[in-house]
């Protein structure tokens with residue numbers, strides 16, 4: 001997968017060199033390029049924003065600068081560094097976007113080329129997304145119902161969630177099946193490691209029993225209880241056949 005990030009703060013994306021994403025880069029599973037939007041500004045001050053039409057507080061990011069940046073980055077395959085069969089998918093982080101979920105992360109992990117457009121100030125002139133839609137897929141996505149200062153942190157969140165789903169990035173793919181927001185639609189059960197007793201708290205005995213079926217049942221029960229308590233909306237969203245009679249007793 002190729003990942004391009006366009007931002008006025010390239011240093012903000014430094015964590016992409018660390019941990020799992022950094023290792024995926026080293027292993028050649030992803031190719032990341034971070035671009036400074038100001039490279040496409042044309043004036044002496046490298047201006048990327050201007051006052052909003054209609055008045056009001058704040059500044060809006062200029063369409064001409066964003067247009068030039070996206071045109072350069074998405075040069076036709078063969079002319080640039082994109083793989084010949086890669087088609088760009090533009091991801092625009094915005095608090096006004098559709099919710100970014102595990103399901104969206106899974107969809108995006110199958111793309112061969114993602115471009116993240118990090119907004120600042122009051123956001124990017126709306127014509128940039130409209131123009132990009134004529135040439136490529138565009139997803140406007142929100143990472144939650146709150147407002148950040150810029151799209152960089154949102155891009156980092158999405159890239160991490162997406163990249164860990166690319167085959168080969170996580171050593172044991174089974175760990176992806178058994179986690180919150182996974183195929184069963186539940187939150188994950190509580191987890192424990194050694195020592196068996198710590199500060200007066202004991203690990204639930206069943207986990208020390210070596211009885212796989214009982215451990216699996218305990219984990220399912222705990223996952224159901226936790227989801228009912230913290231996220232009843234997730235339980236309500238499960239299909240009719242997602243819970244069996246035993247699950248309903250919990």
Ligand code: SAM
Pocket residue numbers: 092093094095096117118119120121122123124141142143144145146147148149150151152154
């Ligand atoms: N005026 C915009 C609004 O009310 O919808 C908010 C702009 S915000 C201050 C600046 C930038 O931060 C946005 O363009 C977007 O890139 C990013 N951003 C802020 N909150 C976000 C969120 N919850 N999810 C994704 N991106 C966000």
